[in-house]
Amino acid sequence: GESVGLHLPTLSVQEGDNSIINCAYSNSASDYFIWYKQESGKGPQFIIDIRSNMDKRQGQRVTVLLNKTVKHLSLQIAATQPGDSAVYFCAAREGGGNKLTFGTGTQLKVEL
Amino acid sequence: DAGITQSPRHKVTETGTPVTLRCHQTENHRYMYWYRQDPGHGLRLIHYSYGVKDTDKGEVSDGYSVSRSKTEDFLLTLESATSSQTSVYFCAVESGSGEEQYFGPGTRLTVT
Numbered sequence: 001g002e003s004v005g006l007h008l009p010t011l012s013v014q015e016g017d018n019s020i021i022n023c024a025y026s027n028s029a030s031d032y033f034i035w036y037k038q039e040s041g042k043g044p045q046f047i048i049d050i051r052s053n054m055d056k057r058q059g060q061r062v063t064v065l066l067n068k069t070v071k072h073l074s075l076q077i078a079a080t081q082p083g084d085s086a087v088y089f090c091a092a093r094e095g096g097g098n099k100l101t102f103g104t105g106t107q108l109k110v111e112l
Numbered sequence: 113d114a115g116i117t118q119s120p121r122h123k124v125t126e127t128g129t130p131v132t133l134r135c136h137q138t139e140n141h142r143y144m145y146w147y148r149q150d151p152g153h154g155l156r157l158i159h160y161s162y163g164v165k166d167t168d169k170g171e172v173s174d175g176y177s178v179s180r181s182k183t184e185d186f187l188l189t190l191e192s193a194t195s196s197q198t199s200v201y202f203c204a205v206e207s208g209s210g211e212e213q214y215f216g217p218g219t220r221l222t223v224t
Contacts, residue, residue, distance in 0.1 A: 004154065034212055034213070036215075042217060043216050043218050044155070044215045046212050046214060091155075098162070098206070100155075100157075100213060102154030102156075103154050104152065104154045105154070
């Protein structure tokens with residue numbers, strides 16, 4: 001099976017700084033990864049995904065990096081804003097399957 | 113929000129009573145999922161559906177059953193609610209195998 005874990009339960013950053021949230025996975029057969037953002041009282045919101053045939057993917061102010069050698073991925077948020085305050089978690093899918101395994105989440109706090 | 117609604121949004125029920133949660137989607141997604149979210153745990157899969165009348169168990173399926181008689185509706189039933197089933201329940205949809213999942217707003221269930 002797969003297990004997914006985030007390195008820090010909380011991360012505090014200053015407004016305008018870049019944020020980096022890290023995630024580790026255990027199953028080398030995992031080939032698809034997603035980052036979600038969850039605000040208090042709401043459902044998880046899709047941010048960005050990446051497949052194992054890539055090592056980097058960029059979106060609007062976000063970049064996901066995948067290191068398959070050490071089974072690690074990270075989410076980078078550029079110029080962090082107060083609206084970015086939320087819990088972020090990653091999910092991994094084993095190749096050929098439908099089921100996602102989720103990490104527990106990192107609470108991102110943006111200080112003004 | 114991928115056209116997903118969940119009902120009820122909040123429910124308090126007593127131990128031993130049956131409870132049914134509803135997930136409704138408007139965009140004809142083939143795959144639908146039920147998760148529970150608890151402090152200290154990542155989202156955990158209860159059951160999922162890959163088509164009308166086609167369902168399968170997830171990692172925490174004991175005490176839960178599901179039904180999908182129409183593409184748009186996926187029901188989760190707690191046959192006899194227990195306090196350990198107090199949780200926030202999320203429904204998710206996925207348009208195709210291997211694609212990202214989109215989540216509903218959640219149902220907060222309290223079993224007293």
